Amino acid sequence: KKTAASRVCCRPTWEKTSYQPLNLHKSFSDSDLSDPSGSSPSDGSDRESACKENSSETGSSAFAKQRIEKMWDGFCVEDYISHTKHSLPSSPAFRTTQKKQKAWSPKITVPKPFQMTIREARKKEQNVKSKSQMEMENNLLKKQLEEEAECQKKFRANPVPAAVFLPLYHEIMQQKEERRRSVKERSKLKLLASQKPFKFIEREKQRNEMRKMQLRDLSTPEKKSKLFKAKPVPKRIYSPAVNDKLKEEELYREIRIRMRAEELLRNSSLPTSRLAVTSAKKKKKHKCPEPKEAEHTLRIKPSVPNFELLHQKFQKRLLHGKQTRHLTVCEPFHLRTPHIPSNKGKILKDIQEDEEKLKETRWPYASPRCKPQMRHSSAASHLWGSGGSKPPRITESARRRLQAVRNSLEEKRKLEEQQKRSRTKQKQRMKKFQKIVKARAEANDPHQSLAQMSKSKLKTFRDYEK
Structure with missing residues (x-):
């Protein structure tokens, strides 16, 4: 009865509105899907609503809004719920109702809001703020207050300190220089304390001392050479008699040179190469003497020579010359290798x-190898050369x-x-x-030699061939 009453109370409001609700998704059963002929009254209502919508498309938007607002008025969920609880499953009435409900039994999901959306909406209504929002607002307020306080302050510069006007730069630089010196001295002392002499340095020092001692013992005291000092020119040289004497000596010298040249010319002879050429020319001259005038005279021979005999003799001479061959006689080579001078003396x-000439190449490069030579005048050098003076002595180090x-x-x-x-x-x-x-x-080898082996093999091969 209740369901019928609810249907009666809800139907008039639903039927009053000509606008049908939106097409809701329905879940069809297997029987509905199997028979295509079975169509529910909801399909017919959908078609009618679609036709009405097509006809009402030309209406105003306000009318459509009113319909949308009144669409859920008088809606009742019990119209769509199947009445299975009141009838027993074994009764035939229940089976018929079940079959009828299977023809159109759509299941509708009623949307409900989530709890979080409800909670958020309540918070907005109550103006409830989170902890982070509260902290952020507090920080912003603090910053604003600080900025306002800073803006209210007045800037005033501090006075320049008196220490700025004192000349402290030079004092700082002096202190740095003293510190640098002290650090340098300390590091130097540390290095000297940690330093140890090499063994070879001591050994070299000892060797040098020994050499010096030996040189002192061997070296003889040399006489100090006195510097050359020319005597003054005598006054008698500037007299006219001396000039005449010099001219006479020059004349005698020229006469002696001429006489010596004539004597050398008389005693001179050609070189060996030219002598060989002249001797060959003389021999040729002797072989081919110049024709005399008497030979040019005509000699008439009464008898004619026998040309055949002369030709035969000439042919015999040719044959004899062909048969006799001049052999080359081998002569020994005259090599001059023993006469070549060795380079030992030159080295x-x-x-x-x-x-004598080069500079000292060893440490400490103090002095050159040879003693410095004294510069003398040309006259002194001429006198030394003519007098046959002694050459300079070689040093002991060079000699050794x-x-x-x-x-x-x-x-x-x-x-x-x-x-x-x-x-x-x-x-x-x-x-x-x-x-x-x-x-x-x-002697110890038991095997035969290769020659014997080859002979034995040849014999065996010949036997096989036979």
């Missing part, structure tokens, strides 16, 4: 010149160095000769040992 001379070079060359030569002898002896021993080993190997 020693170059070493001596280097020792030359002696060391000679000794080293001699030792090298002896070593080379010894090595050559040892090599020749070793070769001779090797040859002897090879002969002995070969003889013993042949």
Whole structure:
């Protein structure tokens, strides 16, 4: 009865409005899907509403809004719910109602808002703020208050301090310089304290001291050479008699030169190359003497010569010349290798010149190798050359160095000769040992030699061929 009453109370409001509700999604059963002919009254209502919508499309938008607002008026969910609870499942009435309800039984989901949306809406209504929002607002208020306080303050510069006007820069620089010096001295002392001399430095010092002692013992006291000082020119040279005497001497000198040249010209002879050429020319002249006037005279021979005999003799001479062949006689080569001078003397001379001229190349580069030579005038040098003065002495270090070079060359030569002898002896021993080993190997070898093996194999092959 209640369901019928609810239907009666809800129907008039639903039927009053000509606008039908929106097409809601329906869940069809298997029986509805299987028979295509079975159509529910809801399909018919949908078609009618679609036709009405097409007809009312030309209406105003206000009318449409009113319809949308009144669309849910008088809506009742019980119209769409099946009445299965009141009838028993075993009764035939229940089966018929179930079949009828299967024809159109749409299930509608009623949307409900989420709890979070309801909670948020309540908070907005109550103006409830979160903790972070409260903190942010407090911070903003604090900043605003601080800015207002700063804006209200008045700027006033502090006075310049009196220490600025004092000249402290020079004092700071002096302090830095003193500190730098003290640090440098301290580091130097630390390095000297940690430093240890090398062994080879002490050894070199000892060697140098020993050499100096030996040189002091060996070196003889040399006489100090006095500087040359020319005597003044005598006054008698400027007299006219001296001039006449010089002219006479010059004349005598020219006469002597001329006489000597004439004597050399008389005693002179051509060089060997020119003499050979002249001797060859003389021989040719002797072989081919100049024709005399008497030979040019005509000699008439009464008898005619036998040309056939002369031709036969000439042919015989030709044959004899062809048969006899001149052989080249081998002569020994005249090589001049033993006469070539060795470069040993030149090398020693170059070493001596280097020792005299070159600068000192060893530490401490204090002085040159040779003693500085005194500069003399041209007259003094002429007198020294004519007088046959002594050449400058070689220093002790140069003499010892030359002696060391000679000794080293001699030792090298002896070593080379010894090595050559040892090599020749070793070769001779090797040859002897090879002969002995070969003889013993042949004696102890049970196998036959290759020659015997080849002979035996040849015999066997020949036997097989037969």
